[in-house]
Amino acid sequence: MKYLGSQSKCNIGWRFSMAGAAYTYIIIGSGLAGVSAMDGIRERDNKGGILLIGAEKHLPYDRPPLSKKLWFGKKKVEEIFLHDQSYYDRKDVTLASGVSVTSIDAKQKSITTNKGNTYYYQKLLLATGGVPRTMNLPGGDLEGIFYFRTLDDYLRLRQESSEGKTAVVVGGGFIGSELAAALTINRVKVTMIYPEPVLVSRVFPGYLGKAIRDDYLNRGVTLLAGEKPASFSKKGNEFITRTESGKEITSDMVVVGIGIVLSLDLPRKAGLQTANGIIVDEYLQTSLPDIYAAGDNAFFPYRALGKQMRVEHWDNALNQGKWAGRNMAGAGMPYTYMPYFFSDLFDFGYEAVGEVDSQLETFADWQKENEKGVIYYLRDGKVRGAIMCNVWDKVDAARTLIQADQRVTKKSLRGMIG
Numbered sequence: 259m260k261y262l263g264s265q266s267k268c269n270i271g272w273r274f275s276m277a278g279a280a281y282t283y284i285i286i287g288s289g290l291a292g293v294s295a296m297d298g299i300r301e302r303d304n305k306g307g308i309l310l311i312g313a314e315k316h317l318p319y320d321r322p323p324l325s326k327k328l329w330f331g332k333k334k335v336e337e338i339f340l341h342d343q344s345y346y347d348r349k350d351v352t353l354a355s356g357v358s359v360t361s362i363d364a365k366q367k368s369i370t371t372n373k374g375n376t377y378y379y380q381k382l383l384l385a386t387g388g389v390p391r392t393m394n395l396p397g398g399d400l401e402g403i404f405y406f407r408t409l410d411d412y413l414r415l416r417q418e419s420s421e422g423k424t425a426v427v428v429g430g431g432f433i434g435s436e437l438a439a440a441l442t443i444n445r446v447k448v449t450m451i452y453p454e455p456v457l458v459s460r461v462f463p464g465y466l467g468k469a470i471r472d473d474y475l476n477r478g479v480t481l482l483a484g485e486k487p488a489s490f491s492k493k494g495n496e497f498i499t500r501t502e503s504g505k506e507i508t509s510d511m512v513v514v515g516i517g518i519v520l521s522l523d524l525p526r527k528a529g530l531q532t533a534n535g536i537i538v539d540e541y542l543q544t545s546l547p548d549i550y551a552a553g554d555n556a557f558f559p560y561r562a563l564g565k566q567m568r569v570e571h572w573d574n575a576l577n578q579g580k581w582a583g584r585n586m587a588g589a590g591m592p593y594t595y596m597p598y599f600f601s602d603l604f605d606f607g608y609e610a611v612g613e614v615d616s617q618l619e620t621f622a623d624w625q626k627e628n629e630k631g632v633i634y635y636l637r638d639g640k641v642r643g644a645i646m647c648n649v650w651d652k653v654d655a656a657r658t659l660i661q662a663d664q665r666v667t668k669k670s671l672r673g674m675i676g
Contacts, residue, residue, distance in 0.1 A: 287385030288312025291553030291579035298583025329440035388518030397490030433515035469628035612643030
């Protein structure tokens with residue numbers, strides 16, 4: 259492992275001067291997108307110096323297990339790290355952990371860190387993702403509330419989640435629903451609070467959302483749908499959550515999973531164009547030369563859907579990061595990949611690809627209603643997205659159907675996938 263300040267291996271494309279170290283490539287963000295970009299660079303350039311900067315002190319790790327497999331005994335913490343230290347050594351990558359970037363000077367092609375150090379780049383990638391969305395209400399900043407996102411969050415929550423404990427989970431989207439299931443399986447009594455009528459309402463059509471709701475209720479989860487917290491307080495070691503309708507819930511833990519706030523201050527101050535994320539072209543290059551973006555924060559042209567989108571999922575980070583790295587090293591390849599995503603809510607597992615928006619028309623081809631089958635999302639008679647519910651290894655078939663961009667009938671969709 260090379261650390262900042264090491265003066266070895268100067269022949270690999272980085273150097274020191276009175277002004278600071280210079281690297282061929284600097285990657286800000288050491289999550290999956292950043293590490294995948296590193297791999298993409300190394301596919302084309304084995305010598306250019308790479309500086310990989312991450313705010314967390316851990317080695318880069320995989321995020322999905324934090325709300326999935328780690329809770330079910332399917333993975334151990336030591337198995338979620340993307341690589342061991344020797345991997346970065348072999349790739350001639352300088353890994354700066356526990357470091358954040360405070361400014362970018364696009365004209366000077368330099369960055370400055372919270373340690374006061376300045377580094378120069380030829381190509382720069384922003385893979386900074388976001389931070390957990392917090393609740394701006396009385397008690398929202400109480401010590402001990404989990405705004406869940408990181409490995410440290412998992413380690414602390416897991417330690418506190420012993421059998422018989424109680425938890426309030428705020429949020430009925432992906433992360434809130436997954437954490438509620440994980441805690442319940444580990445014999446924690448869970449109360450969920452969320453403003454929508456059903457769980458995962460942005461994706462699940464109403465009939466599936468209601469079925470998932472019933473499953474959670476049957477498993478002992480208390481659901482407060484259509485509710486929002488009004489305040490949090492503490493009495494001794496217990497939290498008291500009051501809702502806007504006047505309900506009061508006492509619990510040992512409060513876990514909030516209501517999405518992320520994108521880390522856009524840095525690119526905006528650098529002069530990059532932003533909208534729903536950092537605006538990039540089909541090559542994942544931003545509005546300024548030699549600066550790229552990938553992962554949760556990239557607002558990119560989704561070619562198969564013909565629209566600009568941002569995708570906060572593991573598969574997009576994996577592939578978009580690698581694509582960006584290749585392009586930083588001169589590949590000149592448009593990003594055409596169609597990322598998928600997945601989740602597990604108790605026994606209901608699914609994979610999804612394309613535009614899966616509950617506002618679209620849907621058609622369900624069930625093998626077993628609300629348990630096993632495929633839901634197609636349609637616009638103007640064409641398939642725009644699909645969720646495979648407990649149907650596996652059919653993502654490529656769904657991609658092909660979406661890319662065909664052909665009008666379909668509900669009759670023709672029966673049995674097409676799965």
